[in-house]
Amino acid sequence: MKVLVIDDDVVSAEIAKCTLQHFGYEVRCEYDGIEGFEQIRTGEYSIVISDWDMPGMPGDELCRLVRQRNWSSYIFFILLTSHSDMGHLVQGLKAGADDFLVKPFEPEELIVRLRTGERVLSLQSRDVLLFTLAKLTESRDNETGLHLERMREYGRILAMELSGWSEFKDEVDGDYVQMLYLTSPLHDIGKVGVPDSVLLKPGKLSREEFEIMKRHPLIGGETLAAAVEVAPDAKYLQMARDIALYHHEKFDGSGYPYGLSGEDIPLCGRLIALADVYDALTSKRVYKEKFSTQKAKEIILEGTGTHFDPKIVEAFLAQEKAFVEVSNHLDASLADENHSSAESLFGIGEPLAAN
Incomplete structure (x- = not known):
């Protein structure tokens, strides 16, 4: 990661540069705000460390100028200052600074601030990546409506319920819930590798076609596993891989692709398995009508201990009302959207154009 240090005090700038290079950062120094801004414009720097008091363009003005532009990616901005009073802090925050470092600073403190910047930038990259991949999945699937939106809401509801259970306290916390929601x-990202003749078929699949469809967990899991190899510390990619790979496994071992059973199936896979089935049951598809929420509940109860982890079913029963509310709310949103589209298409409610 490239870091730009901007400070008119050459000694201070070089100390910061040597400290950061020691920890593996690629660093460039500039010695006034104007030249610093020209370097920022190159787009090469994700983190900027700028002194506050500089001739030509002070650090807060430089930060404000950076925030006024529409950059292709976020720039984490740290202000170096000898001012520690609240007035300067507020002024810097208004300018758009992400963090502050009071001179003279300890090298360890500087590195801590840089690590914070890295985490913020990685979160931004994570969210963009997950959104892009989700839209890719959506573009190939013939399941219309708000399937992905409902899925993440159902998963979040189940995980939130488990986070309050003592037996899951070591695994399910707020971070786990958020990762499940995002991933x-x-x-079903593996469906991008399923032929259109199978994926988009309006009727029931033949035995051979179903075997082809059953490959999508492996395709998705292997794709995301490759991403995990590149970024082995990215826990969200590990969870995304496990969800894609294991959400069609069944608690009794009769699922696919590996026939895992019980707690050998990662928890995220067991959670999303129930969420996916519930949404399939309560949504209209080309091959079936929409089931009532009561019917969906009955089918899930029948699958307790066979298809579904009994503990996950228990969590579902505790939060069934929330499931129904999500389903009804998003169905209403879709109906409103379709109604608006019809009005736009047929000119309903709009004055006729003069001939």
């Missing part, structure tokens, strides 16, 4: 829309 669950990728459960």
Whole structure:
């Protein structure tokens, strides 16, 4: 990651540069705000460390100028200052600074601030990546409506319920819930590798076609596993891989692709398995009508211990009302959207154009 240090004090700039290079950063120094801004415009720097008091363009003005432009990616901006009073802090925040470092600073403190910047930037990259992959999945699937939106809401509801259970306290916390919410829309990303003749078929699949369809967890899991190899510390990619790979496994071992059973199936896979089935049951598809929420509940109860983890079913029963509310709310949103589209298409409610 490239870091730009801007400070008219050459000694201070070089100390910062040497410290950061020691920890593996690629660093460039500039010694006034105007030249610093020209370097920022190159787009090469994700993190900028700028002194506040500089001739020509002070650090807060430089930060404000950076925030006024529409950059292709976020720039994490740290202000170096000898001012520690609240007035300057507020002024810097208004300018758009992400963090502050009071001179003279300790090298360890500087590195901590840089690590914070890296985490913020990685979160932005994560969210963009997950959104892009989810839209890719959506573009290939013939399941219309708000399937992905419902899926992540159902998964979040189940995980939130489990986070309050003592037996899951070591695994399910707020971070786990958020990761599940972000990654669950990728459960069917492997469908991008299924031929259109199978994926888009309006009727029931033949035995041979179903075997082809059953490959999508492996395709998705292997694709995301390749991403995990590149970024082995990215926990969200690990969860995305596990969801894609295991959401068609069944608790009794009769699922696919590996026939895993019980707690050998990762928890995220067991959670999304129930969410996916519930949404399939309560949504209209080309091959079936929409089931009532009561009918969906009955089918899930019948699958307790066979298809579904009994504990996940228990969590579902505890939050069934929330499931129904999500389903009804998003169905209403879709109906409103379709109504608006019809009005736009047929000119309903709009004055006729003069001939």
